[in-house]
Amino acid sequence: MKPAPFDVVEASRRVWLRDWNSEAASGMAVFTAILRSFQLLNDDVQRVMRSHDLTFARYEVLAWLATDPDSSVTLSWISKTLRIPPATVTDIIDRLEQDGLVRRAAHPTDARTTLAVITARGRKVARNATSDLNTEVYERIGLSETQRDQLIELLAELRASGNEFDVERSRQVIDDLG
Amino acid sequence: MKPAPFDVVEASRRVWLRDWNSEAASGMAVFTAILRSFQLLNDDVQRVMRSHDLTFARYEVLAWLATDPDSSVTLSWISKTLRIPPATVTDIIDRLEQDGLVRRAAHPTDARTTLAVITARGRKVARNATSDLNTEVYERIGLSETQRDQLIELLAELRASGNEFDVERSRQVIDDLG
DNA sequence: GACCATTGTTACGGAGCCGAAGTAACGTCC
DNA sequence: GGACGTTACTTCGGCTCCGTAACAATGGTC
Incomplete structure (x- = not known):
């Protein structure tokens, strides 16, 4: 444009x-x-x-599934974490399933919840898409490393003050990742 | 949420x-x-x-029409300035016209172009919507004045480097506003 | 006058959101 | 253990905006 x-x-x-x-x-x-x-x-x-025949919403779901060690996640987790309305999550998973990138599986203990499980093909697609995103968008943002950090910090404060994420719990959860 | x-x-x-x-x-x-x-x-x-029975896209158009001293603007100007695809501009103006907030008018010299002209009712709606936006969103952003300025500055640099606007011409145009 | 660019419209499908309703399963509290 | 409220997911219909493409009409240029 x-x-x-x-x-x-x-x-x-x-x-x-x-x-x-x-x-x-x-x-x-x-x-x-x-x-x-x-x-x-x-x-x-x-x-x-x-x-890559994806939308960003579908990619985001796929990317999180690809990084999760268990490679599965509940639909409600997707809705809460990625802030996607439940009805839209259904659409997204329908489409990912249809494309063979993900499949639905029953939750072992809670019969209400559905798990999304990434397939081998889904994992490959996620990896390729991320690689392209990195080289074609993320690595080309016209700011220095210092400026990027400042920007990320300011926006983190904006989001925290607007209650975009649970500041208390966030530390624990993130430390668990490392 | x-x-x-x-x-x-x-x-x-x-x-x-x-x-x-x-x-x-x-x-x-x-x-x-x-x-x-x-x-x-x-x-x-x-x-x-x-x-206010608006969408943000429709509001944006209305707000610009309300501030413009002439209160009229070409559809292509809207498309270029607000980065809205031409087909969508047609939709938006259709709807604003249908709601009696704007009307289409012929351009005095160029028969190809159409002007959008704001109505008295449109002006009132724009003013009320802006007033609410200010008190309910803009004035409540959780950052100090200094932080806001930093953020705006960093994002301006990001946009300029990504060629989001014409840096050269921008100064002139904006000085003309004052 | 031929040619190309610009302006706006129309048509079609896709994506995501919203609201509302519905089904099914879980948990709790008496 | 039954009633009740909560949670999880799905379905439906409608809406807005986007992307693409084709089209008509006008304007500007050589």
């Missing part, structure tokens, strides 16, 4: 400062900047996804 | 550092952090939009 004729974030900010207040203006600028940055990167991500 | 059980960004980063390289890991973390921050704020934005 071609560049916009000007920086919409900065332009909007001027308008907001004129018509509203500085608190609203900076908040608006934060949201708009995040939205536009997302769109920018997402365009590239989608391109890679299409070349 | 309820918080995720842990910080997915940080968890993914550990996995990436184990399986790939630090460049890919920080890039992935940047994208994921932006995505999740967007989702977090967007949930609130959508809530406000729904209460």
Whole structure:
């Protein structure tokens, strides 16, 4: 996509400062900047996804399944962790199953819950897609390592304050990964 | 929506550092952090939009029309500036027109182009929606003024390096606003 | 006047979200 | 051990936006 004729974030900010207040203006600028940055990167991500016959949502599920040592995960875990509505999880798993990348399995003790299990083919697809994402998008983001860290840190604070994840439990869970 | 059980960004980063390289890991973390921050704020934005019978895309168009002194703008300008595909612009204007918030008008000199003109009702709706967005989302973002500025600055650099907007022309255009 | 670019529209399928309803299984509390 | 509320997943219909492609009409250029 071609560049916009000007920086919409900065332009909007001027308008907001004129018509509203500085608190609203900076908040608006934060949201708009995040939205536009997302769109920018997402365009590239989608391109890679299409070349692997995936969508980002399907890829995300696959990627988590591929990293999990047990290679299986409950559908509700997917919904909670990736913040995907249950009805959409059903769609996604349907499609992944249909493509032979995942299969549904019964939970050993809880008859209500369904497990998603990655297949060998799914594992291969996940690995290839991630490899492409890395070289074609992630490694090309135009920021220094220091800037990336700052950005990640600021957004972590934004998310924590908005209760996007459980700050208390997070440390334990993550330490368990290592 | 309820918080995720842990910080997915940080968890993914550990996995990436184990399986790939630090460049890919920080890039992935940047994208994921932006995505999740967007989702977090967007949930609130959508809530406000729904209460005004708008979508964010329709609101954005309306808000720009409301601030423009001439109150009219070509459809192609909308497409380029807000990065909305032409076919979607047609949909959006159709709906705004149907709701009586905007009307189409012929361009005075170029018979190919169509102008979108905001109505009095559209102006009122835009103002109310913005007011709610400000108090219910933008003014509540959990970052200090300094942090917001840092964040906006980092994202501006990310966008500029990704050619999201025309850096050269942007200064002129924005100075013209003031 | 021929040629190409730009503008907007139409049509089609795909993806994900929303809301609401429904089924089935689990857990708890009296 | 039965009633009740909760949790897990599915189904359905509708909506919005995207991607692609084709098309008509106009404008600009050589």
